[in-house]
Amino acid sequence: MRGLYYERLKTWLLVFLVLLSLVLTYFLWTYKPDLMEQDSEAVEVNEIGEEKSIQDVIRPSKIVKHQFGESFMVLETDDLFDEIYQTLLNADLYETNAFPQTDVTTGIEFVFPDRIPMGMFMSLFSQDRQEDEFPLRGVDRVLLYEDEPDNGVKLQVYSSGDKAPFEIPTSFQASDLQRFLDDDTAVPAITVNEPNTDSYILNQENIYIPSGEIAYARQQYSTERVPADDITKTLFPDPQTVRNYRQSNGEFTYTDGTRILNLRDNENFMTYRNSSISDSTNSSTSSIPQTSFDYINNHHGWTNDYVLSRWRESNERESAVYRLFVNNLPVFNFKNSRDSMTIQVEKSGTQTTSYERPLLKLDPTPIDEQNIELQSGVSVLEKLEAAENLDLTNVQDVRVGYEMIDQDNQRGLVTFEPAWYVFTSNSNGWQKVPAEGGANELE
Structure with missing residues (x-):
C-alpha cells in the first residue's frame, strides 16, 4: 500500500514538473524585455546634436541676378535668398546638352563656396539621377535662365576645373523665374576681380559684392556645451577602457591607447585623433564631402547650422570643412582664431583619422x-x-x-x-x- 502511495506521488510530481516546464517554456518564448526603451536611451546618449540632410549643409554663398546689363545681389539674410534656392531644388532636371547658349544675359547665378562633387549636387534634387549622366566632376556655379524660343527654364552648370559649362533643361516655372527677377529687394553689385569678356557668364568667375552700404544684425546668443561623457561614448568603441587626465595647460585628455581626444578652452573645443588605421591603401568610392557628411550624421553631430565651405583630397589624406552659419552668415573668427567655429574631418583611405570641432551649442x-x-x-x-x-x-x-x-x-x-x-x-x-x-x- 505504501509503495502504491509513493508511485502515485511520483506520478503527480512528474506531471507537475512537466506542466511547470511547459509554463516556463511559454514565458521564455513570449517574454519581451523592454530593450527598445533601453536602446533608445543608449542611442540618445551618443547623439550630441541632430541629423541633417544634404540640402541643409549645401547652400550657395551668393545669389546674383543679371538683367539690363547689370548685376544685383540677393542678400543672404533676405527671405528671397532661401526662396529662390529652395524653388530650384524642387525642380526636376532633364537630359543634358553639352553645347549651351552663349548669349545669355538675363538670369540668376548661384555661386557655391567650393566645388560640389557631382554626386552630392545631384542628390540635392528630388529625383534619382545617376552621377555619370553628367560630364562634370563637380559644380562651382550654376545659372538659371529662360530659353525664350521654347519658354523653358534651363540651368547652365559650371566647374572651374573643367572650364566648360553644360546645360540641363528643368521643370522650373518661367513665371517663378520672372517673379524673382522682378523682385526689387536685391542690391546693386560690383565685381572685385577684373572684368572678363568671356561669352559665358559662368566662365567669368566673377567675385560679386554689394556696391553700397548694407546693414546686418549684431546678435547675441546664450550657449551650452556638449558634455564630455557624450563625446567619449560617441568616439570610443568601448568607453570603459578610456582613461582621462588633466594636462599642465588645463586641457583634458581622454585615450584608449589608439584614440586620443583633447578638450581645450574650458572644454568648448575638441580635437580627436585616431591612429588605429586598418588599411589606408583602400580608398573610398565616395568623395570626402559625402563621407564626412555621413560620419557626422551617424552620431547626429550637427549642433547648429553648418555649411560645407571647403574640401581637399590627395593620395595621402582627404579633408572637409563645415563652417558655422548664424543668421545665414558664416562665422569666421573667434578669440582671434581663424576657422575655430568649423567642423573639420580628415580621412586616410577609408579611415577617419581626425575630427575637430567646437562643442558650443547656440540657443535657437x-x-x-x-x-x-x-x-x-x-x-x-x-x-x-x-x-x-x-x-x-x-x-x-x-x-x-x-x-x-x-x-x-x-x-x-x-x-x-x-x-x-x-x-x-x-x-x-x-x-x-x-x-x-x-x-x-x-x-
Missing part, C-alpha cells in the same frame, strides 16, 4: 539683436586695392561674415559682430577688412 533664437551698417563694397574694394601686402589677383572671395565674441563678465553669452572679410589663395584663412584705415595689415 538670439536674446538681443541690433542692426549695424557696414562700409560700402566700393570702400572695401578701395581698401583691397590700396593694401601693400595684398595682390588683388590672389583674392578668391570677399563677403560679409561674423566675428564671434564671448562676454568676459557674462559666462555662456556670445555676440556675433558683422564685418567684411577677404580670402586669398596665399592666406591661412579669412581676414577681416578693417573698417577704418589699416588696409596694409592685410596679408
Whole structure:
C-alpha cells in the first residue's frame, strides 16, 4: 500500500514538473524585455546634436541676378535668398546638352563656396539621377535662365576645373523665374576681380559684392556645451577602457591607447585623433564631402547650422570643412582664431583619422539683436586695392561674415559682430577688412 502511495506521488510530481516546464517554456518564448526603451536611451546618449540632410549643409554663398546689363545681389539674410534656392531644388532636371547658349544675359547665378562633387549636387534634387549622366566632376556655379524660343527654364552648370559649362533643361516655372527677377529687394553689385569678356557668364568667375552700404544684425546668443561623457561614448568603441587626465595647460585628455581626444578652452573645443588605421591603401568610392557628411550624421553631430565651405583630397589624406552659419552668415573668427567655429574631418583611405570641432551649442533664437551698417563694397574694394601686402589677383572671395565674441563678465553669452572679410589663395584663412584705415595689415 505504501509503495502504491509513493508511485502515485511520483506520478503527480512528474506531471507537475512537466506542466511547470511547459509554463516556463511559454514565458521564455513570449517574454519581451523592454530593450527598445533601453536602446533608445543608449542611442540618445551618443547623439550630441541632430541629423541633417544634404540640402541643409549645401547652400550657395551668393545669389546674383543679371538683367539690363547689370548685376544685383540677393542678400543672404533676405527671405528671397532661401526662396529662390529652395524653388530650384524642387525642380526636376532633364537630359543634358553639352553645347549651351552663349548669349545669355538675363538670369540668376548661384555661386557655391567650393566645388560640389557631382554626386552630392545631384542628390540635392528630388529625383534619382545617376552621377555619370553628367560630364562634370563637380559644380562651382550654376545659372538659371529662360530659353525664350521654347519658354523653358534651363540651368547652365559650371566647374572651374573643367572650364566648360553644360546645360540641363528643368521643370522650373518661367513665371517663378520672372517673379524673382522682378523682385526689387536685391542690391546693386560690383565685381572685385577684373572684368572678363568671356561669352559665358559662368566662365567669368566673377567675385560679386554689394556696391553700397548694407546693414546686418549684431546678435547675441546664450550657449551650452556638449558634455564630455557624450563625446567619449560617441568616439570610443568601448568607453570603459578610456582613461582621462588633466594636462599642465588645463586641457583634458581622454585615450584608449589608439584614440586620443583633447578638450581645450574650458572644454568648448575638441580635437580627436585616431591612429588605429586598418588599411589606408583602400580608398573610398565616395568623395570626402559625402563621407564626412555621413560620419557626422551617424552620431547626429550637427549642433547648429553648418555649411560645407571647403574640401581637399590627395593620395595621402582627404579633408572637409563645415563652417558655422548664424543668421545665414558664416562665422569666421573667434578669440582671434581663424576657422575655430568649423567642423573639420580628415580621412586616410577609408579611415577617419581626425575630427575637430567646437562643442558650443547656440540657443535657437538670439536674446538681443541690433542692426549695424557696414562700409560700402566700393570702400572695401578701395581698401583691397590700396593694401601693400595684398595682390588683388590672389583674392578668391570677399563677403560679409561674423566675428564671434564671448562676454568676459557674462559666462555662456556670445555676440556675433558683422564685418567684411577677404580670402586669398596665399592666406591661412579669412581676414577681416578693417573698417577704418589699416588696409596694409592685410596679408
